[in-house]
Amino acid sequence: MSLEMLAGGLATSVQDLGRPGWQAQGVGAAGALDADCLRLANALVGNAAEAAGLEITLRGPCLRFTRAGAFALCGAPFELTLDGVPCDPWRCHPAHAGQVLAVGRALRGARAWLALAGGIDLPPLLHSRSSDLNSALGPLPRTLRAGDTLPLGTAARLPPASPARWSLDPAPWFAEAGGVPLRLLPGAHYARLSQHARAALYGSVFTVAAQSSRAGLRLDGTQLDLVQPLECVSSGCVPGVLQLPPGGQPILLLAEHPVSGGYPRIAQAAAVDLPRLAQAVPGTALRFAAVDMDTATRLLLARRTARTQLEARIRARLEPT
Amino acid sequence: MEYPQAQPLGEEALLLQWDERVDARLNAAVHAAATIVRSAALPGVHELVPAYASLLVRFDASIWSTGGRRDAHAALHAKLIEILAAGGGKVEVAPPPARVHEIAVRYGGEDGPDLAGLASTLGLDEAEVITRHTAPLYRVAMLGFAPGFAYLLGLDPRLAAPRRPRPRTRVPAGSVAIGGLQTGIYPAALPGGWQLVGRTARVLFDAARQPPALLQPGDGVRLVALFPHAAASGRASV
Numbered sequence: 190m191s192l193e194m195l196a197g198g199l200a201t202s203v204q205d206l207g208r209p210g211w212q213a214q215g216v217g218a219a220g221a222l223d224a225d226c227l228r229l230a231n232a233l234v235g236n237a238a239e240a241a242g243l244e245i246t247l248r249g250p251c252l253r254f255t256r257a258g259a260f261a262l263c264g265a266p267f268e269l270t271l272d273g274v275p276c277d278p279w280r281c282h283p284a285h286a287g288q289v290l291a292v293g294r295a296l297r298g299a300r301a302w303l304a305l306a307g308g309i310d311l312p313p314l315l316h317s318r319s320s321d322l323n324s325a326l327g328p329l330p331r332t333l334r335a336g337d338t339l340p341l342g343t344a345a346r347l348p349p350a351s352p353a354r355w356s357l358d359p360a361p362w363f364a365e366a367g368g369v370p371l372r373l374l375p376g377a378h379y380a381r382l383s384q385h386a387r388a389a390l391y392g393s394v395f396t397v398a399a400q401s402s403r404a405g406l407r408l409d410g411t412q413l414d415l416v417q418p419l420e421c422v423s424s425g426c427v428p429g430v431l432q433l434p435p436g437g438q439p440i441l442l443l444a445e446h447p448v449s450g451g452y453p454r455i456a457q458a459a460a461v462d463l464p465r466l467a468q469a470v471p472g473t474a475l476r477f478a479a480v481d482m483d484t485a486t487r488l489l490l491a492r493r494t495a496r497t498q499l500e501a502r503i504r505a506r507l508e509p510t
Numbered sequence: 511m512e513y514p515q516a517q518p519l520g521e522e523a524l525l526l527q528w529d530e531r532v533d534a535r536l537n538a539a540v541h542a543a544a545t546i547v548r549s550a551a552l553p554g555v556h557e558l559v560p561a562y563a564s565l566l567v568r569f570d571a572s573i574w575s576t577g578g579r580r581d582a583h584a585a586l587h588a589k590l591i592e593i594l595a596a597g598g599g600k601v602e603v604a605p606p607p608a609r610v611h612e613i614a615v616r617y618g619g620e621d622g623p624d625l626a627g628l629a630s631t632l633g634l635d636e637a638e639v640i641t642r643h644t645a646p647l648y649r650v651a652m653l654g655f656a657p658g659f660a661y662l663l664g665l666d667p668r669l670a671a672p673r674r675p676r677p678r679t680r681v682p683a684g685s686v687a688i689g690g691l692q693t694g695i696y697p698a699a700l701p702g703g704w705q706l707v708g709r710t711a712r713v714l715f716d717a718a719r720q721p722p723a724l725l726q727p728g729d730g731v732r733l734v735a736l737f738p739h740a741a742a743s744g745r746a747s748v
Contacts, residue, residue: 212559212566213544214723215653215697215715314717324657325698326717377517377525422532423654423661425559425566427523449561449654457520486521486571486582493572 190256190307190341197334198250198292202320203309203327204302205241211315212425212448219321219445221302222403222467225362225496226263230304232503233261233281233357235345240308241318243333245301247470249292250333254284258341259348264301264363265468268293280356283348298365298468306344323404323445346507355506361495366397366469370478371462374485376431376454378419386413390456391477395439399471403445406469412437415453423451429458429466441466459485461492513594514543516587519566524583526565526590532691534663536563537651538605541728546597547590555586560727561652562661607649607730613695613710614736615644615686621709622686628671628705640735642666643707648693648731653723658697658715660725665693677703684710686733697723708735 204227207220221227221244228238243250249267262269262278269276270291276282278301284290292303311318311328320327333339373390382390395410413433430442432452441458442450443466458466459480469475514526526543528536544560547567554573559566567590574582617640618625629636648662655661671688681687681702686695689704696702697714714724725731 210557211722212557212568213653213727214721215655215657215659216722315722326657374518374520377519377527420530422530422562422564423652424525424527424561424564425519425523427520427566427568429520447655448559449652454519457518460521482518482521482581482583486575489521490572490575 190258190343192305192309192339192341193253193255194250194333194335194337194339195253195289196251197332197337198245199248200246201250201333202244202322202331203241203311203329203333203339204244204319205317206239207319207444208315208317208321215448216315216326217321217324217444217446217448219323219403220317220319222300222444223264223302223464225464225492227302227304228496228500229279229357229362229503230261230263230302231308232500233263233279233353234259234304234306235281235504235507236304236306236308237345238500240304240342241311242302242304242309245292245303247295247299249294249301249303251289251291253289254286256286257348258284258344259306260284260290260303262292262301262303263357263359265298266296266359266363267301268296276352277356279359281349281353283351298363299470300467305341306346306348307342310340310342321445323402323447357499357503361492362464364465364468365473366465366475367473370476371465372459372480372485373431373456373477374459374480374482376456378415378421378433378453379455381415381417381419381453382455383414383416386411386415386455389413391479394474394476397469397471397473397475398438401469401471403443405443405446406441406466408439408441408475410438413439413455419453421451421453423449426450429460429463430454431456431458443467459488461485461488513591514565516583516590518583521582522571523566523568524586524590526567528563530563532562532651532663534649537649537663538728540565542605543594544727546594550593550597552586552589552593561654607647607728609726610647610730610732611725612732612734613686613712615708615710615733616736617643617686617708622707624674624687624705625707628688628707631671632669634668639669639707642669643688643693644733644735648733650725650727650729650731652727653725656697656700657717658723658725660694660714660723660729660731662693662731665691667691669693671705673703674705677701681706682709684712684714686710695725708733
């Protein structure tokens with residue numbers, strides 16, 4: 190059982206929950222930029238949470254099923270057709286042998302996650318099948334292209350005869366990066382920003398620059414400056430760090446960030462907003478607002494609990510009655 | 511030596527910071543602390559990342575913010591200080607490395623294309639750069655930049671070299687390089703701005719190996735020049 194890639198799309202990659210635990214070896218966790226969406230898509234097709242799927246960016250792939258299977262797409266809304274017939278996202282659909290699934294353009298946002306029943310069954314590397322594009326690490330250390338064949342694992346259940354009669358409400362799980370301000374916690378070096386820079390961080394608009402990637406978003410806008418230059422030595426990083434290189438244009442780290450960094454850390458995106466940052470594209474205008482640690486932690490844990498409960502409800506619903 | 515300062519790094523990480531300096535003694539304190547915290551196996555602590563002068567502790571906020579403890583970071587920090595105190599976490603001198611790796615390096619020529627230029631910038635001849643570069647017992651301060659890339663402490667300050675103004679888009683795997691006061695070995699073909707003085711055939715990172723990185727934080731490293739005279743005569747024939 191496998192998938193034949195007829196077209197790779199703009200930047201499609203194999204992703205799962207990444208490689209946590211290897212950061213001290215110089216290997217980042219990386220994995221899907223929005224793990225919640227991948228997990229929900231996996232639940233819809235009856236996969237375990239850690240099954241590997243495809244992360245799709247802006248323009249999706251075109252692929253052929255070699256045997257009957259099932260798929261679900263969660264994340265940003267994309268054009269999606271099976272043998273030319275439109276399919277809706279956030280729902281489990283069956284596919285027959287030979288059918289062609291085409292993921293077109295993102296209608297809003299940037300990324301979506303495609304789960305396939307059985308999961309993509311490449312040999313794991315450091316316990317993960319994901320592609321770390323920044324470190325060129327993984328069983329397939331690059332984006333997909335036409336001609337690639339991806340093996341699929343054995344599905345936990347038979348493919349459904351027809352599309353599921355129910356789907357998920359995307360509202361709690363998908364939001365664009367622009368519009369509502371993204372919440373920031375103060376970073377270790379926030380107090381070193383000039384008064385002008387502190388005002389600009391929360392009062393002005395930053396635009397996502399073209400050199401952005403899964404490793405981080407480079408932000409154009411008001412040049413931010415420190416009261417005086419600050420020499421930092423490299424220390425461990427996490428996703429969401431807003432660091433300030435000497436040029437004054439901040440970089441917001443995403444899942445595939447370098448494991449360590451030596452730039453001043455002026456702020457930290459609230460983890461609950463990281464899924465929105467995965468939907469940023471070059472040109473997206475971002476605004477920031479301050480949040481405190483208690484609120485950010487409460488929001489994060491509430492989102493995680495809601496996702497775990499929804500996964501359990503989906504699994505219960507898939508059980509034969 | 512002081513106990514480290516603690517800074518939250520988002521909702522689910524605490525950065526223990528000893529100082530903002532590159533210093534072998536500080537780095538030894540970091541590795542000693544990492545060993546103590548690792549063996550304590552605290553619930554919900556799932557990742558430790560030692561660096562030059564800091565230890566990143568990643569944890570699950572759902573475990574550390576329950577039971578009426580509103581501030582997970584403060585609760586974890588208090589626990590960490592407690593176990594560091596109990597474990598004798600004040601390290602005054604760097605203990606000798608548990609392991610010392612000997613890494614054979616071919617210096618100069620195609621393997622170290624920046625050696626000649628670096629030697630002339632520093633006002634040394636190439637043989638002296640090689641002698642000074644192979645003299646220290648280096649210590650692995652941290653891994654970072656790329657899988658298996660070890661930052662080595664102990665470079666002779668006379669060899670401190672500025673990074674190249676334009677980084678190379680591809681540095682060959684195994685390249686031994688100097689950047690500022692640091693020296694290191696590129697584990698894979700990568701972009702890089704350090705000055706390349708030599709190359710080793712050793713495999714620095716192998717995902718099938720446990721642990722995958724050859725050089726572990728705290729390890730000792732000796733660089734051994736292979737055929738230094740052959741390298742010199744090879745240059746003469748160019």
